Each structure stands twice: as C-alpha cells, then as structure tokens.
Amino acid sequence: MQAYRASLLRFDAAGQPVYDEDGLLVVGPDEAGRQRVIDAGPHGAVAARHPDVAVTHWPGRIIAPGFVDMHIHFPQTDIIGAPSAGLLPWLENYTFPAEGRFSEPAHAAEVAEVFFDELMRNGVTTSLTFATSHPQSVQAFFESAQRRGLRMISGKVLQDRHSPDGVRDKTEQSLIDTEALIRQWHDVDRLGYAITPRFAPTSTDAQLRGAGELAAKYPDTWIHSHVAENKDEVKWARELFPGARSYLDVYTGFGLMRERAVYAHCIHFDDTDRLLMRETGTAAAVSPTSNLFLGSGFFDFEGADRIGCEYGLASDVGGGTSFSPFRTMLAAYYVGREGQTKPGLSIPPSQLWWRHTGGAAHALGLEGVIGNLQPGCEADFLVLNPKATPLLARKIERANNLEELLFSMIVLGDDRLVERTVISQAPSA
Structure with missing residues (x-):
C-alpha cells in the first residue's frame, strides 16, 4: 500500500463535496493489480488506521479525482x-x-x-x-x-x-x-x-x-x-x-x-x-x-x-x-x-x-469505479497546485470556504493547475 498526504477532495453518495484540509489517501493493489482507494479522510484518523504505510507528502497541494x-x-x-x-x-x-x-x-x-x-x-x-x-x-x-x-x-x-x-x-x-x-x-x-x-x-x-x-x-x-x-x-x-x-x-x-x-x-x-x-x-x-x-x-x-x-x-x-x-x-x-x-x-x-x-x-454506469476517491474506487487522481499562477495564488489565499476555493480554480485554472496525473494501473509493457 501507499499513502499520499495533501488536502483531499472527494464526494459523498449524494454528490456533496467532502474536503479535508489535511487529508490522507491510502491506495493498494486489487487482484488485477489495479490501485484502488483503501482509505481516505483526515490525516490523523486515517494515519492511525495505517501506521506502517509509507507516506508521500505533497504540502500545499490538493488531491482530487481524475x-x-x-x-x-x-x-x-x-x-x-x-x-x-x-x-x-x-x-x-x-x-x-x-x-x-x-x-x-x-x-x-x-x-x-x-x-x-x-x-x-x-x-x-x-x-x-x-x-x-x-x-x-x-x-x-x-x-x-x-x-x-x-x-x-x-x-x-x-x-x-x-x-x-x-x-x-x-x-x-x-x-x-x-x-x-x-x-x-x-x-x-x-x-x-x-x-x-x-x-x-x-x-x-x-x-x-x-x-x-x-x-x-x-x-x-x-x-x-x-x-x-x-x-x-x-x-x-x-x-x-x-x-x-x-x-x-x-x-x-x-x-x-x-x-x-x-x-x-x-x-x-x-x-x-x-x-x-x-x-x-x-x-x-x-x-x-x-x-x-x-x-x-x-x-x-x-x-x-x-x-x-x-x-x-x-x-x-x-x-x-x-x-x-x-x-x-x-x-x-x-x-x-x-x-x-x-x-x-x-x-x-x-x-x-x-x-x-x-x-x-x-x-456512465461507473459509479464507485471512477470519478471519486472513496474506498473501492480505482485510484485515478490528480495532484493540483492551487498556486500554479500568481493570480490564482492570490485568489486562493482569499477564499473563505470550499465553494470559493473550487470556483477560483474553475475560473482561473488551466493545465498548469494539474501538477500530476496518477493512473490506477501501471501501463502495459
């Protein structure tokens, strides 16, 4: 298993956002070798459940679904x-x-x-x-x-x-x-x-x-x-x-x-x-x-x-x-x-x-498979840098809540915001 620490965006069963300012995403392989989400949530609680998993820390970044x-x-x-x-x-x-x-x-x-x-x-x-x-x-x-x-x-x-x-x-x-x-x-x-x-x-x-x-x-x-x-x-x-x-x-x-x-x-x-x-x-x-x-x-x-x-x-x-x-x-x-x-x-x-x-x-009929970072989902996710451009960084600092944070990225973001795209399954040889 692997764990990634950053702010974490995912969605509940009703499609409402769940956001952890300091979150932890734990992934591990299934029987087919695809990385799936094992656990996700606030860093303190999730880390306590997985004390031996190595953690990659991305400070100032947001992990979000692909x-x-x-x-x-x-x-x-x-x-x-x-x-x-x-x-x-x-x-x-x-x-x-x-x-x-x-x-x-x-x-x-x-x-x-x-x-x-x-x-x-x-x-x-x-x-x-x-x-x-x-x-x-x-x-x-x-x-x-x-x-x-x-x-x-x-x-x-x-x-x-x-x-x-x-x-x-x-x-x-x-x-x-x-x-x-x-x-x-x-x-x-x-x-x-x-x-x-x-x-x-x-x-x-x-x-x-x-x-x-x-x-x-x-x-x-x-x-x-x-x-x-x-x-x-x-x-x-x-x-x-x-x-x-x-x-x-x-x-x-x-x-x-x-x-x-x-x-x-x-x-x-x-x-x-x-x-x-x-x-x-x-x-x-x-x-x-x-x-x-x-x-x-x-x-x-x-x-x-x-x-x-x-x-x-x-x-x-x-x-x-x-x-x-x-x-x-x-x-x-x-x-x-x-x-x-x-x-x-x-x-x-x-x-x-x-x-x-x-x-x-x-x-698409793929709920629980892709598009989210809840346990069981395939681990296709993004590492976003919300300060990728000077104007975006300035705007993000002034966001008062999650809706303002997300809207800042929607209005001012582009491909520079996507620092890393992580795919669940390693490419075939």
Missing part, C-alpha cells in the same frame, strides 16, 4: 477552433475531411498519442470517445490506451448514408466490424466498447436496427451518439424520420436507449424527451464550449434537474474549444446563468466539479 469527459472526438484533435457558420457546415468543411485520414493506421496512431497526452496533461483520466468509421482508428485508440493503463471507452462510428466518400461505411460490413471490435476490446483491461451511430441522419434504418440488435446482444457495452444539437439538424431528422415523435424518439424505435446509453448535446428537448431519458436510464453529455462555439444553443440544466435526467459534462473536442475541464466547467456556469428557461441559475462550483467527476461516472 476528471471524466463524457463526450469527445479523438480524430478531431487537429480541428479545434476551425471557423464555421454552424454544425452542418463545420462537419462538411472540416470534420469529414479530417476524419477521412484515419483510414491510415500510422496517422490514427500518431493522433491517438497526441490525444492521450492532452487528456493526461489536463487531468482527464476517463473519456467516452468517438473514433471514426474506420476500424483502424479504434485499434489505434485502444492500443494506446491499453499501453498507458487507462480506463477508456470508444467505438467505430456507424455512418452509411449522407456522408462523403472516405468516411461513409457499408451497412452490413459496419455491423460485422463493430461486433468484431466488441469481441476484441470490450472489457479487456480497463477498456470498454461503445456502439456508435454518428447521429440518426447519417445512418439508414438497417444500420440503426443492427446497432440496436448489437446493443441488446452485448448489454454491458455503451451506446454513444448525438441528438438535438442544432435546429437545422433537428429539422433534418424530422424530415428523415417522420414517424418519430421527436428526434430523440428515433433512437427509441431502434432499441438504442437504455442504461449506458449516452447522447451528446440534448439541447432542443421538451419535457417529454427528458422523461424518456429518465425512464430509459439514458444520459446526456453536456458540451457547453462546443455549443457556444458553434452557436447550437443552451442545455437546459433547470429542466434536466426538474425532471431528473442523468447528465455529466463533456468537452466535445473538436467542436469544443479546449481539453481543459476548467474551461468546460466555466462554460457550463455561463450557460446556467444565461441560457435557461429561467435565467439566472447559479450552479454551485462543487456541483460543476461533481458533474465532471463522480456525477459523470454515475451517468
């Missing part, structure tokens, strides 16, 4: 900040040309390494991740994640229509490839597979039906797609699926809404949609920097909370403008203040943090 990004595109790493009039032109002019290159295994492998370097630098230890329609992109993603010992989720994109040459796949082969990748990678080490229709307009009924059949056959996989991001997209979906009550309802008809199903954006919803999300156990991935950048709209936090929808925060790189969870949390705060049915919502900083750690883990 961040969980609920929706991100690793092949879009190189198109962050590409200017566009909106979602659909952005896909046509930047996304699809960039993703077409991922048929080349060497290119996919190169971008995967850059992608994981950026995640680690920014303190993101788990992400639900789009690859491309090319199996090579999935292989590159999982091979890199496995070498690094990361808990990551991804899958081959399904898009057999309304897509250009180079990214459009073939219906039958796409489903054969998906099942082969599930068998190869799902639940291997810390890896998980997500059945990934890009979004309903780019899949035929046959492909969506096949995806739903695979989801039923492999119920512990994830489902990952987009819905109701942009008004033009919503209009298009209505034209393509006139029998569905709403854009979201399209996925219900193909068996693609259940626990471990995650849909990015979920902006242009009504309460019936939110009830459907709640009743099926489906979760929303809220992507505020992307929605602001592409002018897509605002996620209704008040509506989701009122109905009881599951949701967590996501960067949505490359529509999203930063790998940094601090930028994502700050953008979510802006959206809460300005973009609601009832404007002026002030999301507590601790709840922003929860929605990007333990709350996101809960929405």
Whole structure:
C-alpha cells in the first residue's frame, strides 16, 4: 500500500463535496493489480488506521479525482477552433475531411498519442470517445490506451448514408466490424466498447436496427451518439424520420436507449424527451464550449434537474474549444446563468466539479469505479497546485470556504493547475 498526504477532495453518495484540509489517501493493489482507494479522510484518523504505510507528502497541494469527459472526438484533435457558420457546415468543411485520414493506421496512431497526452496533461483520466468509421482508428485508440493503463471507452462510428466518400461505411460490413471490435476490446483491461451511430441522419434504418440488435446482444457495452444539437439538424431528422415523435424518439424505435446509453448535446428537448431519458436510464453529455462555439444553443440544466435526467459534462473536442475541464466547467456556469428557461441559475462550483467527476461516472454506469476517491474506487487522481499562477495564488489565499476555493480554480485554472496525473494501473509493457 501507499499513502499520499495533501488536502483531499472527494464526494459523498449524494454528490456533496467532502474536503479535508489535511487529508490522507491510502491506495493498494486489487487482484488485477489495479490501485484502488483503501482509505481516505483526515490525516490523523486515517494515519492511525495505517501506521506502517509509507507516506508521500505533497504540502500545499490538493488531491482530487481524475476528471471524466463524457463526450469527445479523438480524430478531431487537429480541428479545434476551425471557423464555421454552424454544425452542418463545420462537419462538411472540416470534420469529414479530417476524419477521412484515419483510414491510415500510422496517422490514427500518431493522433491517438497526441490525444492521450492532452487528456493526461489536463487531468482527464476517463473519456467516452468517438473514433471514426474506420476500424483502424479504434485499434489505434485502444492500443494506446491499453499501453498507458487507462480506463477508456470508444467505438467505430456507424455512418452509411449522407456522408462523403472516405468516411461513409457499408451497412452490413459496419455491423460485422463493430461486433468484431466488441469481441476484441470490450472489457479487456480497463477498456470498454461503445456502439456508435454518428447521429440518426447519417445512418439508414438497417444500420440503426443492427446497432440496436448489437446493443441488446452485448448489454454491458455503451451506446454513444448525438441528438438535438442544432435546429437545422433537428429539422433534418424530422424530415428523415417522420414517424418519430421527436428526434430523440428515433433512437427509441431502434432499441438504442437504455442504461449506458449516452447522447451528446440534448439541447432542443421538451419535457417529454427528458422523461424518456429518465425512464430509459439514458444520459446526456453536456458540451457547453462546443455549443457556444458553434452557436447550437443552451442545455437546459433547470429542466434536466426538474425532471431528473442523468447528465455529466463533456468537452466535445473538436467542436469544443479546449481539453481543459476548467474551461468546460466555466462554460457550463455561463450557460446556467444565461441560457435557461429561467435565467439566472447559479450552479454551485462543487456541483460543476461533481458533474465532471463522480456525477459523470454515475451517468456512465461507473459509479464507485471512477470519478471519486472513496474506498473501492480505482485510484485515478490528480495532484493540483492551487498556486500554479500568481493570480490564482492570490485568489486562493482569499477564499473563505470550499465553494470559493473550487470556483477560483474553475475560473482561473488551466493545465498548469494539474501538477500530476496518477493512473490506477501501471501501463502495459
């Protein structure tokens, strides 16, 4: 076992923050060799229970759970900040040309390494991740994640229509490839597979039906797609699926809404949609920097909370403008203040943090596994330096309580705040 002494941030079962100014985190290996949290809490009490464990002391630092990004595109790493009039032109002019290159295994492998370097630098230890329609992109993603010992989720994109040459796949082969990748990678080490229709307009009924059949056959996989991001997209979906009550309802008809199903954006919803999300156990991935950048709209936090929808925060790189969870949390705060049915919502900083750690883990069906530092959790954690920059140091000194401390880091923090990212499992040889 090993122990680490610093200030310690974690969350209770209700998602409320627990903070020890002088804390101790004790970790040790499980039967699979993964480091898990054995004990956590105030230094005096925890040290007394583990008198013989060697302690690493990080004075002036904060130990916090690794961040969980609920929706991100690793092949879009190189198109962050590409200017566009909106979602659909952005896909046509930047996304699809960039993703077409991922048929080349060497290119996919190169971008995967850059992608994981950026995640680690920014303190993101788990992400639900789009690859491309090319199996090579999935292989590159999982091979890199496995070498690094990361808990990551991804899958081959399904898009057999309304897509250009180079990214459009073939219906039958796409489903054969998906099942082969599930068998190869799902639940291997810390890896998980997500059945990934890009979004309903780019899949035929046959492909969506096949995806739903695979989801039923492999119920512990994830489902990952987009819905109701942009008004033009919503209009298009209505034209393509006139029998569905709403854009979201399209996925219900193909068996693609259940626990471990995650849909990015979920902006242009009504309460019936939110009830459907709640009743099926489906979760929303809220992507505020992307929605602001592409002018897509605002996620209704008040509506989701009122109905009881599951949701967590996501960067949505490359529509999203930063790998940094601090930028994502700050953008979510802006959206809460300005973009609601009832404007002026002030999301507590601790709840922003929860929605990007333990709350996101809960929405993914991984509560008690990642996103927290309670006993039993895998020990993916961050060492934060709250005085990483002069202005942040000055602000932190004036924080009167935990909410002010966390908000100071959300507003002024960036990758410099993340001094160290510690992964539960040592990378494979």
